[in-house]
Amino acid sequence: MTTSHTSDDNSVNGTSGGASPAAATDEAVRAELSRLRDSIDNIDAAVVHMLAERFKCTQQVGHLKAQHQLPPADPTRESRQIARLRELAESAKLDPAFAEKLLNFIIAEVIRHHEQIAEQPLTSDGTRPA
Numbered sequence: 001m002t003t004s005h006t007s008d009d010n011s012v013n014g015t016s017g018g019a020s021p022a023a024a025t026d027e028a029v030r031a032e033l034s035r036l037r038d039s040i041d042n043i044d045a046a047v048v049h050m051l052a053e054r055f056k057c058t059q060q061v062g063h064l065k066a067q068h069q070l071p072p073a074d075p076t077r078e079s080r081q082i083a084r085l086r087e088l089a090e091s092a093k094l095d096p097a098f099a100e101k102l103l104n105f106i107i108a109e110v111i112r113h114h115e116q117i118a119e120q121p122l123t124s125d126g127t128r129p130a
């Protein structure tokens, strides 16, 4: 869809006096955009909080693995997670390829953390620094 604003149409920058139908439309568009962006900001905040919680769990897994000499990555577990996430994405009408890429991106970061944890020397009580 295209909108045709002529060069003397000042409705977008709010200098038309506010009474014209175009100004009313612009105001409605601005309000809708603002409402949607508020929701996007809330969702982004939720994503950040969920990711932070996930990384808290994976850090604990990293310490457990290092303590018991288990490898940082577990490709069998990853395959199951990817299959599950792809199914969830399909039912949620989210592109499964995107869901897979996102999970792989997150897992790669987790594995990097696990490698770092395993490289840290043990402290006197047999643990590694957080």
Ligand SMILES: C=C(O[C@@H]1C=C(C(=O)O)C=C[C@H]1O)C(=O)O
Binding pocket: 058, 061, 072, 073, 074, 075, 077, 078, 081, 106, 107, 110, 111
């Ligand atoms: C967290 C783990 O370590 C790695 C990271 C995973 C993840 O982020 O979900 C999954 C498998 C492992 O490659 C685990 O083994 O559970």
